[in-house]
Amino acid sequence: MTTVMQKGLLPPEEPDSTGALGRYLLLQKAGGLIAPLLTAALAFLIGGVVVFATTKSIPDTLQTYRAIFDGAGLDWFLPWNTCTDPCTPAIKLQQTLLVWVPLVLTGIAVAFAFRCGLFNIGGQGQYLAGAIVAVIVAAELPLHVDLAPVPLVLLCMLAAMGAAAGLAAVAGFLKATVGAHEVITTIMLNWTVIWVGTYLFGFEGPLQNDQAKEIPASNTIDDGSKLTQAGVWGHPDLQGLPWISLGVAIASLVVYSLLLNRTTLGFQVRAVGYNPEAARYGGISVARSYVLAMGIAGSFAGLAGALDVLGWKFRLDTTDFAGSIGFIGIAVALLGRNTALGIGLAALLFAALQTGTSTRNLDPEIFPPELATPLTIIIQGLIVLFVGADIVILLLLRRLRRRQVSAAA
Amino acid sequence: MTRSRWTLGAALCLMAAFALVAGSAGAASSQKKDFKMAIVTDIGSLQDKSFNELANKGRIAAGKKLGIPTRVYVTTKAEDRLPNLLAAASAGYDLIFGVGFFHAEHLNTVAPRYPNQKFAGIDVTKFLLPANPKNFTGIVFAEHEAGYLVGYLAGLTAKRQGGKQVVSSVGANAVPAIVKYMSGYIQGAKRANPKITVLSNYANDPTFSDQAKCKEVALRQIARGSQVVFQVAGGCGLGALSAAKEKKVWGIGVDADQSYLGAHMLTSAVKKVDLSVVKITRRAYNGALTGQLDFPFTVKNGGIGYGKVSPRVPKADIAKLNAIKRQIANGKIKIKQTVKF
Numbered sequence: 155m156t157t158v159m160q161k162g163l164l165p166p167e168e169p170d171s172t173g174a175l176g177r178y179l180l181l182q183k184a185g186g187l188i189a190p191l192l193t194a195a196l197a198f199l200i201g202g203v204v205v206f207a208t209t210k211s212i213p214d215t216l217q218t219y220r221a222i223f224d225g226a227g228l229d230w231f232l233p234w235n236t237c238t239d240p241c242t243p244a245i246k247l248q249q250t251l252l253v254w255v256p257l258v259l260t261g262i263a264v265a266f267a268f269r270c271g272l273f274n275i276g277g278q279g280q281y282l283a284g285a286i287v288a289v290i291v292a293a294e295l296p297l298h299v300d301l302a303p304v305p306l307v308l309l310c311m312l313a314a315m316g317a318a319a320g321l322a323a324v325a326g327f328l329k330a331t332v333g334a335h336e337v338i339t340t341i342m343l344n345w346t347v348i349w350v351g352t353y354l355f356g357f358e359g360p361l362q363n364d365q366a367k368e369i370p371a372s373n374t375i376d377d378g379s380k381l382t383q384a385g386v387w388g389h390p391d392l393q394g395l396p397w398i399s400l401g402v403a404i405a406s407l408v409v410y411s412l413l414l415n416r417t418t419l420g421f422q423v424r425a426v427g428y429n430p431e432a433a434r435y436g437g438i439s440v441a442r443s444y445v446l447a448m449g450i451a452g453s454f455a456g457l458a459g460a461l462d463v464l465g466w467k468f469r470l471d472t473t474d475f476a477g478s479i480g481f482i483g484i485a486v487a488l489l490g491r492n493t494a495l496g497i498g499l500a501a502l503l504f505a506a507l508q509t510g511t512s513t514r515n516l517d518p519e520i521f522p523p524e525l526a527t528p529l530t531i532i533i534q535g536l537i538v539l540f541v542g543a544d545i546v547i548l549l550l551l552r553r554l555r556r557r558q559v560s561a562a563a
Numbered sequence: 564m565t566r567s568r569w570t571l572g573a574a575l576c577l578m579a580a581f582a583l584v585a586g587s588a589g590a591a592s593s594q595k596k597d598f599k600m601a602i603v604t605d606i607g608s609l610q611d612k613s614f615n616e617l618a619n620k621g622r623i624a625a626g627k628k629l630g631i632p633t634r635v636y637v638t639t640k641a642e643d644r645l646p647n648l649l650a651a652a653s654a655g656y657d658l659i660f661g662v663g664f665f666h667a668e669h670l671n672t673v674a675p676r677y678p679n680q681k682f683a684g685i686d687v688t689k690f691l692l693p694a695n696p697k698n699f700t701g702i703v704f705a706e707h708e709a710g711y712l713v714g715y716l717a718g719l720t721a722k723r724q725g726g727k728q729v730v731s732s733v734g735a736n737a738v739p740a741i742v743k744y745m746s747g748y749i750q751g752a753k754r755a756n757p758k759i760t761v762l763s764n765y766a767n768d769p770t771f772s773d774q775a776k777c778k779e780v781a782l783r784q785i786a787r788g789s790q791v792v793f794q795v796a797g798g799c800g801l802g803a804l805s806a807a808k809e810k811k812v813w814g815i816g817v818d819a820d821q822s823y824l825g826a827h828m829l830t831s832a833v834k835k836v837d838l839s840v841v842k843i844t845r846r847a848y849n850g851a852l853t854g855q856l857d858f859p860f861t862v863k864n865g866g867i868g869y870g871k872v873s874p875r876v877p878k879a880d881i882a883k884l885n886a887i888k889r890q891i892a893n894g895k896i897k898i899k900q901t902v903k904f
Binding site: 245249253352356357358365366368369370371374393462466467469471472473474476477478512513514515518523524526527530 | 608636
């Protein structure tokens with residue numbers, strides 16, 4: 155099968171790839187690295203107008219951006235920046251990376267489905283499903299069975315990935331069999347997970363913690379299942395980033411890239427993504443690809459949930475269900491152009507933005523803390539807006555190029 | 564060792580004595596030159612018109628009154644609480660407030676690691692911290708007293724208006740604070756009119772923000788004749804108040820003064836979070852915050868009360884309400900924290 159259907163059978167350069175998605179992917183290929191960089195730059199520029207409106211001077215605006223950069227701990231990378239113990243930039247960077255890990259994984263969850271022509275809005279639900287299952291296994295199982303830390307952690311992760319994969323596969327299955335649109339079904343599944351979790355850990359829920367009935371939260375996970383046992387990076391007094399989480403996130407990027415570009419499954423997924431009709435004609439089961447692609451996508455998001463629970467959350471409370479990490483994952487995948495390297499970098503941008511503009515890291519002397527959170531949301535929103543509009547940027551670039559060509563002729 | 568302890572003890576006594584003298588004069592004395600305070604809010608925003616906004620108001624007021632630097636750490640998602648507390652602690656703030664009972668777990672982790680700094684939890688009793696850290700003070704409110712006050716006014720109002728003599732309250736869930744509010748409400752209404760019927764129902768909304776759920780419960784209560792609806796459900800409860808407005812019955816707000824919601828507002832059961840921040844900060848500033856205990860805020864010390872009363876309520880009723888308030892303050896009225904309903 156692999157040998158028969160090598161690249162070229164479905165040339166991605168084919169200009170008449172049908173559907174908006176196909177054209178979009180084509181254009182993205184053409185735009186290369188320029189468009190995402192332009193997108194991010196434009197968003198920061200317009201965000202700068204907002205900062206300017208509050209600080210009322212250009213040097214202060216630049217200083218605010220510098221403060222966001224420092225607040226995210228990115229100055230740790232600057233070679234001339236030496237810091238003494240406790241190293242503040244390292245502490246801040248570790249917080250950025252703590253957000254980076256789930257963003258990478260939920261970004262992959264969106265990107266993988268996207269390459270199969272599916273728009274996975276359910277990253278949030280899949281992430282939460284993983285987190286819920288991980289917390290249940292890690293908190294309840296050790297009460298009944300005696301397990302060593304390594305099998306316990308592996309079991310938690312596998313269970314979380316399995317649950318999230320199953321959840322996402324439901325959307326893929328519905329798309330494959332009755333044609334229910336995955337955007338609708340994944341959004342609905344998000345709410346299913348949120349309410350199941352709220353019921354389980356909420357007031358008088360069956361899995362609410364045993365210590366304090368006043369608090370709607372789960373039990374704390376068993377000490378043996380905490381990833382921090384294996385060492386953390388960063389200041390020991392501050393919440394550290396477990397090495398395992400960082401390693402798993404980087405490995406996931408590699409796995410994603412290999413799975414998509416070097417396996418039969420990946421080829422089928424991409425083929426269906428470019429043109430399902432052509433793929434079907436070529437002998438690929440489109441239905442199977444939809445279910446598998448969603449399942450695999452979901453398992454990445456579920457892994458993110460497990461890593462967060464085992465790495466530093468250690469329990470879930472009902473307010474955890476109001477997060478948005480899965481939704482930011484969509485922006486990560488879009489800005490990262492669904493490539494492994496792109497996702498890694500885009501996740502770093504969004505993670506740095508979140509940490510850098512948080513009231514704890516952004517210097518209150520430079521930017522008022524009351525406005526710090528809205529600033530995060532504004533810049534994030536602008537990037538998402540321009541990512542959606544980067545097709546416009548691409549068209550502009552192309553027109554410019556054409557004009558130059560005709561002028562030369 | 565013993566000697567230095569003695570000196571320290573003597574110094575503390577002196578400080579306390581001085582604080583008492585200075586406190587009565589209303590001027591802040593400078594015991595610790597570089598004292599600074601921080602608060603960590605909970606999910607929501609600094610402009611949430613209730614809990615977080617009140618805590619932040621308290622921070623600003625405390626900073627102005629004592630002339631000390633303060634800082635707010637805003638929690639925008641559940642993931643922020645622990646890093647916020649840790650950041651505040653490692654930045655060396657002498658007193659750090661965790662606003663909201665979700666901070667209990669993290670205060671339990673952070674407080675023992677920074678034994679030279681003080682921590683306080685609003686709505687967090689020390690019983691929620693298994694480690695029982697020496698530097699933690701719980702701040703708890705006597706919600707049942709506020710419930711009693713507004714319940715009494717609700718009872719009076721129903722009596723004055725005539726009709727079926729039914730009032731009601733809508734709670735989000737059976738959380739301790741809500742149960743206390745609703746229990747007090749029943750007792751207060753019965754005090755005004757022993758024959759009154761008090762309906763008490765939960766909306767079962769763990770998110771505290773689903774207005775539709777509370778509205779539905781309130782509409783059912785109004786259909787059963789409720790003349791006054793007391794919301795005890797945060798954001799969810801705004802739905803109950805809008806039901807009251809629609810059906811032209813009275814509504815009562817909770818926590819913050821919610822009289823701005825319209826002419827249908829009878830009053831609000833007020834929990835002065837801002838005042839608690841100022842008081843505890845002053846105590847810590849004067850070196851008088853001992854830790855390992857819960858600091859209660861009640862009608863007696865002004866931490867609990869009622870908000871703006873509708874201008875349509877006759878002066879005589881307000882006078883009666885104030886008499887009840889005085890009796891609660893001097894202990895003449897005993898209110899049970901919980902009653903069966």
